[in-house]
Amino acid sequence: QVQLVESGGGLVQAGGSLRLSCAASGRTFSSNAMGWFRQAPGKERDFVAAINWNGGSTDYADSVKGRFTISRDNNKNMVYLQMNSLKPEDTAIYYCARGITGSSIQPRHFTSWGQGTQVTVSS
Numbered sequence: 068q069v070q071l072v073e074s075g076g077g078l079v080q081a082g083g084s085l086r087l088s089c090a091a092s093g094r095t096f097s098s099n100a101m102g103w104f105r106q107a108p109g110k111e112r113d114f115v116a117a118i119n120w121n122g123g124s125t126d127y128a129d130s131v132k133g134r135f136t137i138s139r140d141n142n143k144n145m146v147y148l149q150m151n152s153l154k155p156e157d158t159a160i161y162y163c164a165r166g167i168t169g170s171s172i173q174p175r176h177f178t179s180w181g182q183g184t185q186v187t188v189s190s
Contacts, residue, residue: 100166120169
């Protein structure tokens, strides 16, 4: 069973940057697509970004395109989310998720969530 542990969240001013990290346990990490989702207070969990098993394919929510970058290091069992030009509306708990296949990066194909890391962007 894969365990996902997020880190890197915090408080940042609007326009600032943060880099989230997700450490995954398990030997099958490189076989699965990985993704980031977020949930703001009182709202449903939304898709943010996804990356396929070898990093050759990525997808982003329209709201973060051009500002966020997802990447992975299969040698370290890590996935990252670089967040630049942060806005107050990016405030949320960010969750790392594992895909059920290596190639599909469709949001509905992600399961096995981590516990989340809080990102707060002040105006």
